[in-house]
Amino acid sequence: xxxxxxxxxxxxxxxxxxxxxxxxxxxxxxxxxxxxxxxxxxxxxxxxxxxxxxxxxxxxxxxxxxxxxxxxxxxxxxxxxxxxxxxxxxxxxxxxxxxxxxxxxxxxxxxxxxxxxxxxxxxxxxxxxxxxxxxxxxxxxxxxxxxxxxxxxxxxxxxxxxxxxxxxxxxxxxxxxxxxxxxxxxxxxxxxxxxxxxxxxxxxxxxxxxxxxxxxxxxxxxxxxxxxxxxxxxxxxxxxxxxxxxxxxxxxxxxxxxxxxxxxxxxxxxxxxxxxxxxxxxxxxxxxxxxxxxxxxxxxxxxxxxxxxxxxxxxxxxxxxxxxxxxxxxxxxxx
Amino acid sequence: xxxxxxxxxxxxxxxxxxxxxxxxxxxxxxxxxxxxxxxxxxxxxxxxxxxxxxxxxxxxxxxxxxxxxxxxxxxxxxxxxxxxxxxxxxxxxxxxxxxxxxxxxxxxxxxxxxxxxxxxxxxxxxxxxxxxxxxxxxxxxxxxxxxxxxxxxxxxxxxxxxxxxxxxxxxxxxxxxxxxxxxxxxxxxxxxxxxxxxxxxxxxxxxxxxxxxxxxxxxxxxxxxxxxxxxxxxxxxxxxxxxxxxxxxxxxxxxxxxxxxxxxxxxxxxxxxxxxxxxxxxxxxxxxxxxxxxxxxxxxxxxxxxxxxxxxxxxxxxxxxxxxxxxxxxxxxxxxxxxxxxxxxxxxxxxxxxxxxxxxxxxxxxxxxxxxxxxxxxxxxxxxxxxxxxxxxxxxxxxxxxxxxxxxxxxxxxxxxxxxxxxxxxxxxxx
Numbered sequence: 001x002x003x004x005x006x007x008x009x010x011x012x013x014x015x016x017x018x019x020x021x022x023x024x025x026x027x028x029x030x031x032x033x034x035x036x037x038x039x040x041x042x043x044x045x046x047x048x049x050x051x052x053x054x055x056x057x058x059x060x061x062x063x064x065x066x067x068x069x070x071x072x073x074x075x076x077x078x079x080x081x082x083x084x085x086x087x088x089x090x091x092x093x094x095x096x097x098x099x100x101x102x103x104x105x106x107x108x109x110x111x112x113x114x115x116x117x118x119x120x121x122x123x124x125x126x127x128x129x130x131x132x133x134x135x136x137x138x139x140x141x142x143x144x145x146x147x148x149x150x151x152x153x154x155x156x157x158x159x160x161x162x163x164x165x166x167x168x169x170x171x172x173x174x175x176x177x178x179x180x181x182x183x184x185x186x187x188x189x190x191x192x193x194x195x196x197x198x199x200x201x202x203x204x205x206x207x208x209x210x211x212x213x214x215x216x217x218x219x220x221x222x223x224x225x226x227x228x229x230x231x232x233x234x235x236x237x238x239x240x241x242x243x244x245x246x247x248x249x250x251x252x253x254x255x256x257x258x259x260x261x262x263x264x265x266x267x268x269x270x271x272x273x274x275x276x277x278x279x280x281x282x283x284x285x286x287x288x289x290x291x292x293x294x295x296x297x298x299x300x301x302x303x304x305x306x307x308x309x310x311x312x313x314x315x316x317x318x319x320x321x322x323x324x325x326x327x328x329x330x331x332x333x334x335x
Numbered sequence: 336x337x338x339x340x341x342x343x344x345x346x347x348x349x350x351x352x353x354x355x356x357x358x359x360x361x362x363x364x365x366x367x368x369x370x371x372x373x374x375x376x377x378x379x380x381x382x383x384x385x386x387x388x389x390x391x392x393x394x395x396x397x398x399x400x401x402x403x404x405x406x407x408x409x410x411x412x413x414x415x416x417x418x419x420x421x422x423x424x425x426x427x428x429x430x431x432x433x434x435x436x437x438x439x440x441x442x443x444x445x446x447x448x449x450x451x452x453x454x455x456x457x458x459x460x461x462x463x464x465x466x467x468x469x470x471x472x473x474x475x476x477x478x479x480x481x482x483x484x485x486x487x488x489x490x491x492x493x494x495x496x497x498x499x500x501x502x503x504x505x506x507x508x509x510x511x512x513x514x515x516x517x518x519x520x521x522x523x524x525x526x527x528x529x530x531x532x533x534x535x536x537x538x539x540x541x542x543x544x545x546x547x548x549x550x551x552x553x554x555x556x557x558x559x560x561x562x563x564x565x566x567x568x569x570x571x572x573x574x575x576x577x578x579x580x581x582x583x584x585x586x587x588x589x590x591x592x593x594x595x596x597x598x599x600x601x602x603x604x605x606x607x608x609x610x611x612x613x614x615x616x617x618x619x620x621x622x623x624x625x626x627x628x629x630x631x632x633x634x635x636x637x638x639x640x641x642x643x644x645x646x647x648x649x650x651x652x653x654x655x656x657x658x659x660x661x662x663x664x665x666x667x668x669x670x671x672x673x674x675x676x677x678x679x680x681x682x683x684x685x686x687x688x689x690x691x692x693x694x695x696x697x698x699x700x701x702x703x704x705x706x707x708x709x710x711x712x713x714x715x716x717x718x719x720x721x722x723x724x725x726x727x728x729x730x731x732x733x734x735x736x737x738x739x740x741x742x743x744x745x746x747x748x749x750x751x752x753x754x755x756x757x758x759x760x761x762x763x764x765x766x
Contacts, residue, residue: 017412018680036680037412061409063416079416103416121640149601150641201504202397202628203603204641233397235633235683262683282633283682306682324682 004334005275007287007301007319011329013043013050019322021309023067023074025088031311032074032088033322034064040076040086045320045329055086057093066107067309068116070130075116077104083118085133095133099126105155110180111163119157125168127183137183141176142168146205148197156209160218167221167246169209171195175223177246189249191242194225198232206232213267213276220292221246224264224278227256235262235282241290253295260286260302266310277319277332281306285323287330303328388665388700388736389615390482392623393608393650395672396505397630398459400686402678402715403430403639404646405694406447413678413714415636424705432643435651441705442654442663443698444764448709448721449728451674454688456630459673460507466729467755473746474512478729479621481753483511483518485738486620493582493617494521499607501525502627509623513746520623527610528586585613598652605649612656615666629672633683646670654698667700667735671728678715692718695728697764701735706764726758734760 018036029046038060041052055074062079069075073094074086081104085095100120107118109130116128123142128135146152156169159180166178173194177187197205211224222243229237238256241264245252262282269276275298279287285303287310290296305324312319319330400415407430408414419428422440429437429445436443453459462468465475476484479496487495498520500506511518521529538546588596588609599605604626611622626646631638650670657663675693676686692711698704709721730740733754740760743750752758 018684036416038410061418080418151644153637153640201502202630203502203626204628204638206634206637208637233628233630233632234685281682306684 005289005299006333006335007289007299008331008333009301009303009328010318010331011045012304013327015052015325015327018063018324019308019327020063020065021067021076022311022320022322022327023069024311024313024320025069025072026314030088031320031327032067032069033327034067034076034078036063038062038064038078040064040067040074040084042088042091043327045327053091055088055091055093057086058084058096059093060084062103065103065105066118068107068109070109070113070116073130075107075109075130077107077118077120079103081120083107083116083128083133097128097133099128100124105153106157108157108159110159111161117157117159117166119154119168121151121153123152123154123170125154125157125166125178139178139183139185140168141185141188142170142174143172146172146195146197148199148205150205153208156212156224158212158214158221160214161216162218165214165218167212167214169212169223171205171208173207173209173225175209175212175221177221187246187249189221189223189244189246191223191225193227193254194223194240194242196226196229196232196237202232204232206235207237207263210263210265210280211267211278213269215269215273215292216271217273219245219247220252220273222267222269222276222278224267224280226261226263237261239264239278239280239286239288241267241278241288243292243295253290253292255290255295255297257286257288257297257300260284260288260300262286262306264288265308268310268312270316277310277312279303279307279310279319279321281323283324285321287319287321289332301330387618388486388667389619389662390479390486390621390667390669390700390732390736391608391611391615391653392478392621393646393668393670394500394623394625395629395646395670396500396502396625397456397628398672398674398676398688399629399642399646400631400635400639400676401447401692401694401711402676402686403432403636403643405429405445405696406711406715407431408678408713408715411678411714413680413716415680417636417639427705427707430643432639433647435647439651439654442658442702443696443704444702444706444708445694445696446708446723446728446731446761446764447692447694447711448718448723449675449690449693449695449725450718450722451690451693451725454674454690456505456673456688459688459690460505462725463671463673463728464507464509465512466725466758473751474510475751476512476514476518477509478732479509479520479623480511480514480518481733482621482736484514485733485742485753486736487518488618491618493585493614493619495619496520496621497523497611497614497619498623498625499523499527499610500623500625500627501527501603501607502625504628505630506625506627513751514744523586527588527607529583582617585617585619586610588613595656598656600648600652602645602649604645605652608649608653609656612653612660612662615657616660616662631676632681632685632687635676635680635684635686657699663699665700667702667732668698669732670696670698692716697731697735701737701766703764703766708761708763721761721763723761724758726755727761729754730758730760731764735765
C-alpha cells in the first residue's frame with residue numbers, strides 16, 4: 001500500500017440516532033441527514049457547535065434511508081414507501097408521494113437534476129419528475145424472491161455522470177444496466193459472492209449489493225457489498241468491491257478487505273478514474289481508497305461506527321459521512 | 336391482570352372425582368418411579384387421552400425479536416423501521432412483517448411479558464424447554480417428553496415425540512430426562528424422513544410379516560408361562576417398533592395433494608409444518624419444528640424480513656389447515672424461542688440477546704383467541720404489567736391442554752411438579 005493519499009478525520013459530531021444518508025448542496029456548509037427517528041435534518045458543518053434543525057411539515061413514518069438534491073429541493077425516501085419533497089429554503093415538506101409498495105432503499109437525482117430515481121423492496125426502479133413528482137417510468141429486472149424462496153431486496157441504484165445509463169443492484173448479486181432515455185435494459189452483471197446463503201448452519205441469508213457507481217466516462221461500474229460471510233449472525237465478512245467494464249461484462253477487479261470488514265455502503269469515483277473512495281462497515285466503519293490502475297487498496301481509515309452514507313465536496317478535499325450515532329468530516333490529502 | 340393458581344378447566348372436577356374414586360377403590364398400581372403420578376394417571380389421563388390433544392411447537396431457534404413480531408414499538412427510538420398493523424382483533428397490533436398472522440389473531444393469544452432473565456443460547460434453551468432452572472444431578476424432561484408422557488398412548492402405533500431440527504446451528508435434541516428413553520424425541524436432523532425406520536430392502540414384505548408372526552407366536556407362548564412385567568414390556572416395545580415402521584408414510588409429503596403442498600410453500604420450514612400436521616392428525620401428541628436461526632446480531636431488520644416472511648406464511652398455512660380439519664381446537668400451536676432481542680439497536684443494525692421483556696404466542700387448543708397478556712414499557716425494555724417466567728408459561732400450556740399443572744412426578748422419593756414450584760397459569764389467555 002503506498003501512502004500517496006491519506007484520509008484524516010477532521011471533525012466528529014456525536015448524535016443519539018442512526019443516520020442513514022447524507023446530502024450537501026454544492027459549495028455549502030449545510031448538510032442534510034436522514035435519521036432513524038424518521039426525521040430529515042439540516043446541519044451546519046461550519047458551526048463550532050452545530051445544532052441540527054428538523055425540517056417541518058409532513059414527516060416520514062419510518063427510517064429515512066435516502067436523500068437527493070434537485071437544486072434547492074431535497075427529496076427523501078423511507079422504509080414507509082414514501083418520497084417527500086422538501087423546500088430547503090423554507091425547511092418544510094412540499095409534497096409527499098406514495099412511491100413504492102415496500103421499503104425504499106435509495107433515491108438519487110439524475111446528473112442534470114431533472115429526475116429522481118428510487119429503488120425499493122417491491123423490486124421496482126421508478127423514475128420521477130424532479131420538480132412535479134410525477135411518475136415517468138418504472139421497470140425491473142430483479143426477482144421478488146431469492147433462489148431460496150425468501151423476499152429479495154433492491155438496495156442500490158446509480159446514474160452515470162453523463163446521464164446515459166442507470167444501474168440497479170439487488171440482494172442476490174444481480175445488476176441490471178439501463179438506458180436512461182428509453183429505460184430499456186442494455187446489460188447485466190452477476191456478483192454472486194455478495195450474497196451469502198447459509199443452507200446448513202443458520203438457514204438464512206445476508207449481504208447483497210449495497211452500492212453502485214459509474215466511472216466518470218460511464219464505461220466502468222463499481223459494485224460494492226460484502227464477501228462471503230462465515231457466521232451470518234454478524235457482518236463478519238470482508239468488504240467487497242467489484243469493478244466491471246460493464247458493456248463487455250469484463251470484471252476488472254475484485255477487491256476484498258478483511259482488515260476493515262462489512263458492507264460497502266457508498267462509492268465515489270474520482271473524476272479522473274484513477275481511484276475511488278468507498279465507505280461502510282460492520283459495527284465499526286471504514287473509508288477505503290482503491291487504486292483503479294492496480295486494483296489495490298491504497299489508503300484506509302477506520303471509523304468509530306458503521307458509515308451509511310457519504311458526500312464529497314467538489315474539490316475532493318472534504319468528505320462528510322453519516323452513520324451510527326455520528327456525523328464526521330474527513331479530509332483527503334497527500335502525505 | 337388475573338392469574339389463577341388452580342386448574343379451572345371443565346375436565347378438572349370430573350377428573351378429581353375419577354381420581355378420588357380410583358384411590359378409594361384401592362387400585363393397584365405399577366411400582367415405578369411415578370407411582371404417585373400413577374394414582375392420578377389411571378383416573379385422569381385416560382380422560383385426557385380420549386380427547387386426543389396435541390401440541391405443535393414452532394421453535395424460533397436463536398431468539399426472534401419481539402419488536403419485529405408480537406410487540407412492535409413503531410416510532411420509539413428502539414422500534415426499528417417497521418410499522419405495526421391492525422389485526423382482526425380490535426386494538427391488537429402486531430408487526431407488519433406478519434400480515435397473514437394479522438388476519439388470524441382471533442385464534443391466537445399473545446404473551447408480551449416474559450421475563451426469563453437468561454440470555455445465553457444454551458441457558459435460555461434449557462430454561463424454555465424444561466420450564467425451570469437446571470439442577471445438578473436431575474435430568475428434567477423437556478416439554479415434548481412431558482406432553483408425550485401425559486397425552487401419548489402406551490399402545491400408540493405412531494411416535495409420540497417428534498423433533499425436527501435440520502439446521503446445525505443451535506441444534507439441540509431434547510431429552511426425556513428422568514422420564515426415560517420411552518419419551519425421548521424421534522429426532523430428525525439430516526433429512527425429514529426418520530432414518531432406519533423402513534424395512535430393509537433385503538427383507539421382503541412377506542418375510543417381514545412371517546418373522547413378526549413367528550415372533551408373536553413364541554412371545555405369546557413364553558408370556559403364558561412367565562408372568563413378568565419385563566416380558567410384557569418387551570412385547571409392547573416390539574409392537575411399537577412395528578407401529579413406527581408403519582408410520583414412515585406420515586413423513587412423506589409427496590402423499591399430499593400438490594395444492595396442499597403449495598399452501599405450505601417450498602421452504603423447508605413449510606414442508607416440516609406440513610409433516611407436523613400429518614403427524615398430529617395421525618395422533619402424534621407432540622411435534623417440534625425448529626426454525627433456525629434468528630440470532631440477528633447484525634442486520635436484524637433484513638434477517639426478520641426474511642425469516643418473518645417464512646414464519647408468517649407457514650404458521651398461517653398450518654393454522655388454516657388444522658382449522659379446516661377440525662384439529663385446531665384440539666391442537667395447541669406454540670411459537671417460542673429461547674429469548675427475545677434487545678430493544679437497543681447495535682452498530683451493525685442488529686439486536687442482541689434479551690430475556691427481560693419478550694413475547695410468545697399460543698394458538699388453538701384451550702386458548703382464548705385474540706387475548707393479549709402483559710405489557711412492556713414504551714421502549715420495550717422492561718415488563719410493566721403481568722410479568723411471568725418460564726414456569727408460568729409451562730403451567731399455562733399444561734392447563735390449556737387440560738393437564739393438571741400441579742401434577743407431580745416422583746423421582747425416587749422426591750416429588751417434582753411438571754411445572755416448577757410457585758408457578759401458575761395465565762388465566763387471561765385460557766379459553
